[in-house]
Amino acid sequence: MAEILFPALFLLMALGLPVAFAMAISVFLALSLGSSYPKIVVVKEMFAGLDSFPLLAVPFFVLAAELMTGGAITHHLLRFASQFVGHLRGGLGHANVISSTLFAGISGSALADAAGPGAMMVRMMEKGGYDRAYAGALTISSAVVGPIIPPSITMIIYAMQDQQVSVVSLFMAGILPGLLITAAMLATNAIMSARRGYRGADTRPGAGEMLRTSAMALPALMLIVLVVGGIRFGIFTPTEASVIAVFYALTCGMFIYRSLRLRDLPEIILRAALVSSAVLLILGAARAFAWVLIIEGIPQDLAATIIGWDLSPVMFLLAVNVLLLLFGLFMDPLPGVLILVPILAPISHALGIDPNHFAIVVIVNLTMGLATPPVGALIFVVSGATQMRPAALVRELPPFFLASIAVLLLLTFIPALSTWLPQVSGL
Template sequence: MTLTLVIIFAALLIIGFPVVFALAISAFGAVLIQGKYPVVVVVKEMFTGLDSFPLMAVPFFVLAAELMTGGAMTAVLLRFAAQFFGRVRGGLGYANVFSSAMFAGISGSALADAAGPGAMMMKMMEKEGYPRSYAAALTASASVVGPIIPPSITMIIYAMQDESVSVGRLFMAGILPGLLICVIYAGVNLIQSHRFGWRGQTPVPPPSVFMMNTLKALPALMLIVFVIGGIRAGFFTPTEASVVAVFYALLCGMFIYRTLKLSALPGILLASAVTSGAILMILASARAFAWVLIIERMPQAAAAWIVALDLSPIIFLLLVNVMLLIFGCFMDPLPGVMILVPILAPIAHSMGIDPTHFAIVVIVNLTLGLVTPPVGSLLFVVSSVGRISVPQILSQMPAFLIANILILVILTYVPAVSTWLPRASGM
């Protein structure tokens, strides 16, 4: 049945089916052709995959992000980020990376970051003389921090697949890796800007304007403090934190910034419902796909095969990274986590690899797949909002792809980047 599942799935991807339908159809097809189980079991597993209290955090964090964006906080945060760099060589490139880090603490979604603030940063960079292709490549690459810096939808899903880690611990563990990614991308921007002579044209604002921009940005930036701080202090669970985030975003938009109107709420609710529905459909389909693998004992077979190879943890992590990089070229992070984590995590734990460290390696690796063709979702989102072809974006991607390899090497072989902060904070 596993072979049937894989053949159908691969065939559907090759002919251009969306991943969500390829996962579901391959699961139905494998069960139907094999005939060992009633087809209704697949439907049951799809619903079971969504019947989870922690999963309720997903639509609430999505709604919080929509409220923050709809409340005109995008422009506020972009002004805050851009004012630090002024006429510095490559200044707007740094502002692009900086703003992605800030919005990651609001949306938890790479695609949302690219489509919202990323699109605005691309226009600003092109206006100041940066090639559109470079602005698009930098925007797509910087947006990968969305699922790394908390709150993160991918981390919520990972914690559901691996009981040895909690959502709160993963949220804390993602902060330093997310900042590391930003620093390395800023380094790429530094090299490219000096190479081609890109320099910012916007002067540094006077102190009064600088202070005003900073004060206006503080309420939006406090969202991540409330989420992480509240979870760490035990005031609420991650799921409850997502509800708090919604009310905080509503408060900011309506009463602090006073830019969120009641008339805009129906559109915001509809947009968040569509986004949440798409995410939940992917999760349900991935659950059915993973169930077929589990019922055929693929995790146990894979574990026995890897154990028989007698690999060291270093070699195992190297092979996992290579496999995930290939896997990420064809599948988004959420289904990747649901399918691969039940297979790989128990093997990693049996080798003595820290569960939090392994989780961050997997999440970052699969997230980087969002900028690798042929499926790289971020490439297509940036292509759409920036009105530029994917091949043009890819022409500027080699430097960022090399940076991605460096990021993975550091995260894989320096576990403290992922584990120090959770341990230091008592989590």
């Protein structure tokens, strides 16, 4: 079946078919033309891939992010970030990066990060004298932190594929790498701003204004503490945390910021449903795709081959980096996790690599694919939101991509960046 499965998948994706439909159709063709299995297996495996309690967290976290965006959270986070760095050289760019990091702690999604505060920051940076394409590229690169800072939809899916890790341990493991990526983007923006002469605001806000701005942003920032702290201390599960996040976001938008009205809710719920449906379709199709791979024995054969190479743990991680960077050019992170983790994770465990360390390397790697052509979703989200040509954005991406590669290498060679927080947290 594999000789039909992979050519069909690549052909359908080359024709522009969405990845969920490409995977489902390729599985159906493989079963129809290369086996005697009943076709109903495709539907059965797709439903089996969605029949999971932890998976309920995905639509609720998406809805919480939509409610926060509709409830003026983006505006207050931008003002909060700008008051600390807006006066520095490249200050608006720094505010872009910091607001993306803060919003990542609410949305768990790179695409939501880019479409929400990112698109608004592009317009602000352009008015502040920044090149529009540069502002868009910075938004794309800083949004990569979305699935790495907890809560993270990608981490929830990863924990379902590898029983050696938990959602809580991955949430803890992602904090330092996420902050490291933020620092790398800030440094890159500082260097590029110095070269291009991008200046900051003329004056810094007074202490009174900073206190008022911080007070307005505090309810939004507390959501991050509520979700991560509640999960860490066992008050509620990640799925329960996602439901609490929805009610908290609703309360903030309607009663604290008073910018969310009842008549806004149907549109917000519809947007969240569309995003959640797209994610769940990918998960279901990837489960069917992975089933065919297992039936064909491809993971087992590949694992035996790689183990036969007698690679050291570091060389294995470097090989995984190259593989995933190439894979990310053509595939989104979620199907990448669903297809590759069941194959690669057991090998990493056999080599003695810490499961949280390996998980973060994989997640950061695949997430970087969202910002790389030819199918980088972040490029097209920002392009559509700002009415810019994708080619103009791509030309500005290399410095930020190199910074991301530097972070990836640090995460590869220094496991403590991913394992220290889970260890001190008793996870």
